Amino acid sequence: MESQQYKAGLAELRGLRDEIKKAQAALRKLEGRRDRKITEVAGYPKAKPDQIAPAAGRSVRDIVELAPHLAPETSSTSESAAPASKPAVRPAVEVSGAAAPEMAPIAAHQPPAATVPEQDTETTNERDADAEQPPAAPVDQAPAAPAAEPAADTRPDVAPRELPVIPDGPEGDRWFSVAPNLSSQRPTFTQQSRPTVFLDAKTGDLLFGNQRVRLDLGGASAGEILTAVFAYAPDTTERIFITAGAPWHRDADRYPYLKDAVGAWLEAPTPDGWKVESSRGKDTLAGHFLHERNPVGRWERGKQHVEIRSVSEWFDPDGSDVATIRHAFVLLGQALKRIWPDLVIMGSPSQTGRDLWQRTLPTKQGARWADGYPVMSDEIRQLLHATSGQGRTELITPPRVPDQLPALYELDRTLAYGKHTWTSGVGAPERVTAQKFASWSEKQQSDVLFKPGHWRVRVTIPDDWNHVGILPFAVEGERAWIYPHEGGRTFTTWAGGAEINLALRNPVQPWRIEILDGLLWESGTPLKEWSEKLKKAWAELATAAQVAGDDELRTAYRLASRAVRSILLYGIGGFAQRPTITTGSVQLGQENQIPKGARIKTIDGQTVIWERTQMRRNPNAHPEWSAGVWSAARAALLSTSVKGTDGQKTHVGALHLPAGSIVAIRTDALYTTVQPNWPYNGDPGDYLLKGIVPNPSTAPLTENDFYTLQSLGRAYLEEQQDTASANL
Incomplete structure (x- = not known):
């Protein structure tokens, strides 16, 4: 084999590898749909596992594992192995929601003027922040492009992902507490430097x-x-x-x-x-x-x-x-x-x-939280982890945008997360059920929607809505969250208070929101x-x-x-403690040896595989803070305000741009076919022009296409700035 043949063979192998990865992802998606359908048909009163099994192409044992109630002989052991307190994904019994009040809109939508703001090339782009380590690639440079594949869109047929719900009654009320003897406190030691x-x-x-x-x-x-x-x-x-x-x-x-x-x-x-x-x-x-x-x-x-x-x-x-x-x-x-x-x-x-x-925590005797910020219960932290996304990543393709883009502008929010740390939820949250929310006056309802909160809601998009989506919706697959935009669509989701507030007050048209359940915190300033x-x-x-x-x-x-x-970015992400998952096995018939809080994952022959999700006792675990910042940043990406040189506020964000002009959203950056005249002062939260593709181009259909345009736009703007500097 010649060198060229060897290299060609490697290239072909990489292509096959990528195709296999896509096929595996598609298979997982189909298996998820199949298992959800099994669970659904198992709810039929006369359902029998030996009838469902051949229809699903699975064994009777597999069916019983997904629907333990179909096996009376083992249902007791299965139930005893189920988590007692973990916020398990369970079929939600839909209840009547409490309609959120009408609220004054932020500002009327106005098409922007197309002028070029003054540049500050030293400001950098925000990127996603994960709990302990940075993401795979920084966003202020184009990440290594993934294999070409159709970009995920907010299609109604995307497989939904079930999210946890809070149990009714005393069991759920017990979640609303703090972890015993666990709080964030100022350290009494000095870190040792490492050569x-x-x-x-x-x-x-x-x-x-x-x-x-x-x-x-x-x-x-x-x-x-x-x-x-x-x-x-x-x-x-x-x-x-x-x-x-x-x-x-x-x-x-x-x-x-x-x-x-x-x-x-x-x-x-x-x-x-x-x-x-x-x-x-x-x-x-x-x-x-x-x-x-x-x-x-x-x-x-x-x-x-x-x-x-x-x-x-x-x-x-x-x-x-x-x-x-x-x-x-x-x-x-x-x-x-x-x-x-x-x-x-x-x-x-x-x-x-x-x-x-930690070295900014209050220590003055008698000061609020001088004894430390309490850590919430394991159940609430797991709930927040499962129902709180981070940065919004979305590629919008034709026909929602033109097949030929007249131009493309990249607008990036400077130090975006730093803009949203002025208030956070502290202490144990209060539970706000639909019934409690409905019992309040409209003023009380409006007031709480401005406070730190996390809400389970039923959302109805206006029939004639024609702009980008506002609220996240959980789906299967790597994308995890999408943003439905289809007029008249109704869906149930969890979302932060900032996003719920925006959905009700957005500058285009208010959405209908029904409160089903929620967490409401006392406002504080820990960050x-x-x-x-x-x-x-x-x-x-x-x-x-x-x-x-x-x-x-x-x-x-x-x-x-x-x-x-x-x-700042990763420090905020560090509060979003992730749960740890451990697995183990016991012999069939010895299910009583499964640890408390674990669930049966699979049964392989005579071996029962169990899985347990736990939260470590971390005194600095505060997912309520990171979730609040991320929610506020996603909302501000759609609508916020910035002061101009005259001191007057200008409303900025995706919803203040024309419908159909948004091509992509990346955590804190907008990619649009129009160039708005938004003030830039170099302050956290301001939008900076980071790239320009001045000529018509084909709308990107894949992530590869998008990153190519992004690179071209940044290179073009850098060249223009270098030329301008040379002429000074």
Whole structure:
């Protein structure tokens, strides 16, 4: 076989791999629809498992597992194994909802004027924030495009995903409590800094202290990196930041999935006594963290401990030299230390953000929450995790937009999440049932919809609605949430208070909302001081970048400002604690040995597989805060206001643009065929023009198509700005 044939074969294999992944996703979707239909027909009073099984192409045992009531002999054991308190997905018994009140609209919809706002090229785009680690790719650069596939749309035929409901009566009321002896408190210790070196895995350049050497990394395995680095760096080094090269992707072509390649790199044998770290300190995670693009490898050798991780967790290095990146971290530390004298920059922005937030907690005796912010019950935290999405990602295709786009403009909200931290829900929530909501006056109803809340609602879209959707709807598949827009459609969902408020007050036409159930919190400011301090540091660094005298210093300041943004972004995401899932097995007939709170997952022959979802006792678990910020940011993407230079408010957002002009939505960015005349002051929440495709183009039908247009638009605008700067 010739080299060209080998390369062609690899390309064909990658194509087959992608097709298999699509087929597997489609199969999972069909299996989900089948299982839901089994559960539905099993509700028939005379249903029999031996009749359903051949029709579904499954065994009688499978049918009984999905519908335990069809097997009287084992139903008692199945019920005893069901979670007693977990917010299980159960068929919702629809009740009459309480109609939300009419509310004054935000502003009349006005088509925008097409002018170009003044640019600030140093402001960066927001990106999705997950609990502990950054997403697969930063949004301020086009992520690695996924395999071409039709973009998910808000079609009525997308398979819905069942969401949890709160049980009726005392069982559900018991959820509305706080976890005993668990609260967020100010730390009584100072973090210990870790000696860090910076390594460019492409060039082999290693920077430690004031020394720079060029290493031979060989194949850049973990073992080769550890050996090469510690041939020069002090043995006290505890962190190796990779600035370029992503060595964990070196064998990506050999594996069907990128995560498999990363796992193989992390688990490969290491020489000279190194082994995977097993334990270290009460506040330190041991072992590797497997992530497709930003993994963390942790090793130990005797009393020596070290971790290898990517600076891409903090910002996109964008080809910067290893010395520039180290300088950015120095500038970051200086800016934050002026605000937090006991600052220690930790391994990730999420960890750093959590630590800095803890150091803003009240300690004055008698102050509200001086004893710490209580953590909610496991059940409510699991409910929020299951019913709260994060960033809105949507590609809108013809016929909702023209086949030929006249132009495309990218508008990005600067430091968007920082705009929505001024108030949050604190303490144990109050339950607001439909009956309780209906008993209140219209003023009381309106007031609570402005407070921190999370609501289960029945939504009816106006018959003649012709704009983008407002409220999320859960669906099967990777997309997880879509935004229905079809006029006259009715659906049931969970949504944050900010989005419910917007649906009732939006500038186009109010939606009909019926309250079915809800959580209502006391308003507090647990994130305000922390957020304000971070925004101050961000503004200082961003301003310094604009006036820096040389390119290296300007880049270092810009990267440092992006790192502050990541601390804020991932710090907020860090409050959204994810539940842990454990599994185990017992022999058939020994179901009484299944742990409390577990459920039977499958029965394979004589073996019963169980699964249990649990929430760790984390004193900083506050999904109500992250969910509230995300909800407010999604609502503001559709409608918010910004002050102009004259001090007057201008209403901005997708719903203030013409219907049919929105091509895509990405967390905090809009892509539209018209260019609005929206003020830009460089403040958090302002919309910045980030890209322009000035000529007609074919509307994107896939994610690949979209990212191609996004890249073209950013390149065109950058070229225009460079030309303008050269002419000054």
